[in-house]
Amino acid sequence: MNMDRYRIGSDDKLRLKDYDPEDTAGFKDKDEVQEKFEDLLDRLAEQQDRLFASRSNGVLVVLQGMDCSGKDGVIKKVFGGINPGGFRAYSFKKPTEEESAHDFLWRTHKDVPAKGYIAAFNRSYYEEVLITRVHGHVSDKEARRRLKQIRHFEEMLTTQNVLVVKLFLHISPEFQLEKIRDRMENPEKLWKFDPTDLQERQYWKEYTSAYEDAIRRTATDGSPWHIVPSNNRWFRNYLVLRLLVEELEKLGLEYPKPELDLSAFPIEESSLEKIDAEKETNSSSRPLLA
Template structure:
């Protein structure tokens, strides 16, 4: 896939270090105002490409979003998909697993939400939770975690072989930015519903989460289903980076509408 101009970094496992990527990076963008026209053009093209993908009904696209608390997954997904035909899009949010889900393998609850032909599926959190929060809280040991990396790679390879293009985004914010966003939620009564006191407990585990993310991204970023680390302190740069990557992938897929089985010229509408 031709790599578009964006502050996002595609994870190359052998050389990847999360700490080397600045969460506030905006290069090569300059200002929010300069980025808006480009984002509008990308969103218009995304709408066209999504319609063609839907009409083609042969392949699909899966977008995976992960982030620390307040990382901006909801906002990024909303910004990307506003204006896209909802008939061809499915968003799945994965919270703590239910008792029934825990009675099955960790991928059991994920597979039914994979996109069907012609569709775009979006995972707001995903199967990666089972090598992140579970590892940080000691619910699985390292042996199990590394086995799950293998299982995840096999699962994503299966989807790829079945015609699904996979793009994965880690929205990379700084600890300082997270603090500002948490304070903003507490300061605004209209945003109190977004605040969870447990976020403060998870915040104390920041170094462990950063290590868990680095390990997961390093072990699960093959060329056919890459991770992109998106600097996300600046929301406008985050949104533009994601749109650049998604549109570039769809352009490369080059979906085409199906042919028709009738003589178009012979059809007369009275």
């Protein structure tokens, strides 16, 4: 499986129509990747443990995509098995009055993960050059200025040992409509339905153009984008997990070597034997359950 086909670097000319949202890399169904998926979950947990122990890097996962592309689902399926103490998920909606009073990066910058931690952004600072641009709240000139600033921002994060993994969850308009209908008709999913999703569908071409421009202008060799075909949820989750694990393993994370001289803390065998004897005594003295 060639992972480079999903990677957008600094020299790439992106057109989203060249990527099939139905793509599954030749896999037929979920069963074909289930064993691989479980292995990747174990590898992710191991990398998170090394990350937290070494405190050498932070990891920021940026999830972008059209409505119903599955950003929440990725967070649930991919990160559900790691230690929640070292993971944070943030969802960015309409800016508050306080957030709007600051520069456009302020509200997201403060949630960039510290070294040792992983953070996932469900939407991100990219919304400031997407929905704002599509609806005319910022001009094309201002959007291009912000994209340049975002590029510099991500370069700064990279130099500060923050790994930025940017993922565009790619779906078709037909798939989105199917999901919206499912939310409207299924009582258990009705709470997910937002009338604005139907309104925003009218701007599909404009959003596509805005995404293409944003990805082209901010994809670098040090902070590339990844196009994730997402019409098939099982493949979306598998590909995101594999991309993330491979990026983490490239960091070469290691457990820190102890600074203490352990020979200065001898443990006598007699002490261990005493502890074992006490355990055996306590166990034998417990009353048997009737």
